Amino acid sequence: MKLHHRTILLTASALSGFAAAPAMGQSADQGSANDIIVTAQRIEQRLQDVPVSVTVFSQETIDNNAVSNIKDLAQYTPGLQVNNRYGADSTNFSIRGFTQEQRTTATVGVYFADVVAPRGSGASFGGDGAGPGALFDLQNVQVLKGPQGTLFGRNSTGGAVLLVPKKPTDALEGYVEGTVGDYDLFGVQAVLNIPLADTFKVRLGGEHKQRDGYLRNIGNLGDGRYGNKGMGNLDYWTFRASIVADLTPDLENYTVATYTKSKSNGTIPKIIEAFAGVNASGIPFGDMAVSQMAREAAYDPWTVSNRLPDSQSTIEQWQIINKTTWQASDNITVKGILSYGEFRGKTNLDLFGNYFLNPNVPSGTETSGSQVTGFAFTHINPYTGLTNAQSTFVGELQVQGVSTDGRLNWQVGAYSEISDPLGKSGVQTATFSACNDIDSYDCPFTVLPNYFAPGVNGFFSFGSINGQLSSTKFEDYAVYGQASYDITDQLKFTAGLRYTWDKQTTDVQQLRPNLAGGYYTCGAPIGVSNTSGTTVTSATRFPISTIYDGCHDIQSKSSKAPTWLIGLDYKPMQDLLIYAKWTRGYRQGGLSIFSPDTTQPYDQEKVNTYEIGLKSSWHGVIPGSFNISGFYNDFTNQQLLLGVQDLIANADGTPTAPPSASIVNSGSSTLQGFEAELNLRPFEGMRISAAYGYLKTKIKELTAPTFAPGSPYDTVTLPNVGDPIPNAQPHKLTLSANYTLPLPESVGAITFGGTWIYTGKFRSVADSCPTATTPGCPTLRDSSGTPYVLTNPGAGIVPSTNVLNLNLNWNNVGGMPVDATLFVTNVTKEVVYLNINENTSRGFRSALLGEPRMWGLRLKYRFGQ
Structure with a gap:
């Protein structure tokens, strides 16, 4: 069975080639959608002739709307x-409700120069996307x-x-651009295109941008590793070099090399709701979250409390892409691609935004993490120094x-695609803990005497740590073919078929230190000791001095x-184009490598998509275009991330195992809706566009995971059958207008422009306490002492x-080659929640916040043709 793998690999390695991409936002001097050329089907076509729902952005549209990051x-x-959730450096996409959960492969492929982005290793989000600096000097x-x-x-x-x-051109040209703004925004960008010969052209470019964070940290432990610049700051460098060599009149070789390094303090959530009270046993519930909200209430909404002195989000990524295009004859073109890239990431982040201060320490005097408890935070594993490392x-x-x-x-x-680990990578996660130094396991078990006293805001630290190391290999192979035949001058039939083989192999170590013992x-994972080769169980004890010598578990x-x-x-x-199509989609199965016991492997998911669409454009008095598509997705074996926990705790109230999560094939769902885009030029200089998307999702069937005998986990948090799929936005409307003065x-x-974006409410996660009968929802006492079950539907x-x-925008200022924006x-200053951490059952809710109002000024000097 491995013969076809080797054959495909050797054949694909024989050549290297080119494939392009599509475009929506037209520049002010463009006529209509007829002018836009895209390659959504890996061949050059007019946008209006492509039977695919495509939104295209020109470089001008990206710049005018201050789109600095792919998110x-x-x-x-x-x-x-x-x-x-893990910061702007670790962004992943969903389209039409197909969301990617942590520890799964991407539902949306991100391609640069026709090559998919380097993978991450799965310990946390990272890779599989385009990081900072990817959006400069683009064709679209x-x-x-x-x-x-089928084709991608x-x-x-x-x-x-x-x-x-943008590929190298025949002209000696380029530009230099600078940007300044509030939050100490500073950026510089430069591109130089050099035609060294008629058959050899080079294009060089680079960008640096830095900006202080928009999240004000009022914690006393610092903003993070990269200084007190706020949370959510930017600081990245990116470089790109492109070469086009026409080896013969029929043979072109195109090489692109990129390098990006980004470092920031990262972003953390903010507590947006807390529930104070005393439970039926007299133990205070949620008081510390209420206290934290009170400390932050004196400031603006973009206020958080960071408990990690070395909080950080760092990536380093490089990639070389080589493509060769051979015009074998007037009717046959051969294209090949070779690419190699590496991704490395470091992530230290508080995942829930808790900053529960020891009540014996006055606010503002805390000096170490041992005085502050959080719900959960993730930290670089000290034995590797990386949370992601993959080629x-x-x-x-x-x-x-x-x-x-x-x-x-x-x-055809x-x-x-072969993705190998660059050594081991991993994280250490602390839960309900106050840590001085998680690297040395200085996270003591501490419960102040007053913690269990009725009505008293106590302090706790359970000293609970999970250590995780892994190395993962991905292997992906495919063969494909597609053809279109013009039955008549107006009617075309298209059919394509692809077959894919995928495999994931992981060596994982997951450990639970007993700090007191x-x-x-x-x-x-219960596996085999690396040192002795003997089978071990979850009860086998190893000395902390040899903490990463045992507990290996290898699965495929x-x-x-x-x-x-x-x-x-x-x-x-x-x-005018009218199209209809039926598409089968597939996403590989894999391993949820840090999930409990038998819930690690999950199966592939598949979808049948039925879509009809219309694309139209016109000239005349009011030229414009209108595109609309309707779709229905029948989704089976959907990969969902479900929370698992231990609700049968120890006698002192501590859990026997920390909360965890598993990827589960949930059964089936439906996703249906439509998208429409309208562009008009009602009079000279005026451009108006509108885009609307409607999405309705529904979970039809759910299957809960099973736990191995003896597992400490006993409860899984499931969404309800009939609920929408998490993180599927049902409504989004974008209205834009631009007017260029007749000068x-x-x-x-000189062009004035504006864009209004409406996003309807959507479910981010399942409610933890929607009803009084939901397992795990706390029983509290009201002011009269009467017990009641805390519920929070819609949380x-x-x-x-x-x-x-x-x-x-003022282009060609005073007739000079200078542009100002x-x-x-x-x-x-709209407060935007990007997602929700729903923890009503633990006394709080938190959310990751979008950016507040920001402004900037950009100047560009162009030279050459």
């Missing part, structure tokens, strides 16, 4: 949503919605985001052809599946938001 694209794209950005598994590299169920960099090799071969009469277009190809036991998970596309296009006239060329082009729902962004984002 910002989600604001402007109906159907596209971002998860940046294209968001493809729905499964793209890695299989995914949600869609693809394509970043197309990714990609090889692809593609052959495209067209019949002599032009009625048949076809392409082979794909290989001086030993550790194996955690969730393989999956394979066919995916396909069947479509019909009808063009009754030149600028002579000697003055330049996992993110409220709706309205965000307004404005910009003023003034931008203001979130003009009304």
Whole structure:
């Protein structure tokens, strides 16, 4: 069975080639959608001729809207949503409700220069996306919605985001750009294009940006590793070099090399709701969360309390992409791709935003983490120094052809992707603990005498730590083919088929130190000791001095599946396209490597997508375009992250095991809706656009995980059948208007623009206490001493938001090659919740906050042609 793997790999490695991407936001001087050329089907086509739901952003649109990070694209794209719980450096996407959970592979492939982003290793989010600095000097950005598994590299169920960099040109040209703004924003960007010969062209570019954090930390332990600059700060460098060499008139070689390094203090959630009271046993409940909210109430909404002195979010990523295009004949083109990249990440973050101060320590005088308890935080494993460390090799071969009469277009190809660990990586997670130094396990078990006294705000630290190390290898291989045939001049039939083989292999160590006893036991994976080779159980004790010598557990998970596309296009006239298609999507199964016992392996998920769409454009008095698509997704074996916990605790109230989570194939769901985009030019200089997306999701079936005999876990938090899929936005509306003043060329082009974005409320997570009969919901006493069960229905729902962004652009200032832009984002200072941590059952809720109002000024000097 391994012969086909080797054949595909060797064949794909033989050549290296090019594939492009699509575009939505047109620049002010563009005419209509007919002018936009995209490659959503790996061949160049007009946007309006592509039977795919595509949103395209030009570089000008990105710059005018101050989109500095790829996460910002989600604001402007109906159907596209971002998860940046682990900071802007570790962003992943969902499209049309196909969300990626931690410890699963991406539902949306992010491609740069036609190559999928390097993978992360799975300990936490990281890799699989585009980090800071990816959005400069681009031809366009294209968001493809729905499964793209027939033609695009890695299989995914949600869609693809394509970043197309500008290739070297024949002109000696370039630009230098500087940016300043509030929060000490400073940025510089430069690009130089050099045609060294008619057949050899080079393009060099780089960008640096830094900005203080928008989250004000009122904790007394510092903002993080990179200084007291606030949480959510920016500081990155990125460099890019491109070379085009025309080896012969029919053979082009194109190489792109990128390097990015980013370091910040990271972002943490803010407590947005807390519940104070005394439970039926007289133990105070939620008092410390209420106290924290009170400390933050004197400041603006963007206030948090950081309990990690070395909080950080750091990535380093580089990648080399080589593509070769051979025009073998007038009708056949051969393209190949070779790519190698590495991703390394470091993450120290408080995941819930708790800062429970020891009541014996006056606020503002705390000096160490041993005086502050949190719910849970994740920290770099000191034995590796990295939370993510992975390399990714990609090889692809593609052959495209067209019949002599032009009625048949076809392409076939082979794909290989091998992602190897760069050594071990991992985290240490502390739960309900106050730690001086988690690296040395200085997280003492401490319960002050007054903690269990009725009505007293006590202090606790259970000293609970999980240590995790892993190394993961991914292997992905595929063969594919697709063809389109013009049945008539107006009617076209398309069919494509792909078969994919995927495999994940992981060596994992999960440990639970007993700090008081001086030993550790194996955690969730029960495996074989690395030193003795003997079988161990969860009760086997090892000395802490040899903490990472034992407890290895090696598992593999393989999956394979066919995916396909069947479509019909009808063009009754030149600028009108009606299409219908049926697409099968697939996402590989894998291992939830840090989950409890038998819940680690999970199966592949698949989706049948049915879509109809219309694309139209027109000239005349009011030129414009209108695109609309409707879709229905039948989703089976969906991969959901479900919380597991131990509700049968020890006699002193401490849990026998810390809370954890598992990936579970939940059964089936439906995702349906429509998306529409309208662009108009009502009069000279005026551009108006509107985009709306509606999404309705429903969980039809759920399957709870089973726990191995003797497992300390006894409860799983399940969403309800009939509930929407978490993190699926049902409504998003974007309205934009730009007006260019009628001024002579000697003055330049001055454009006023604005964008209003409405996002409807959506469910982020399941409610932990929706009813009085929900297991684990606390019983409290009211002021009269009468007991009641705390309920909080709707606590996992993110409220709706309205965000307004404005910009003023002056291109060719005074007829010179100088452009100036003034931008203001979130003009009304809307408080935006990006997600919810729903912990009503533990006395609080917290949320990750979006950015407040920010402004900046950008100047660009252009030279050359």
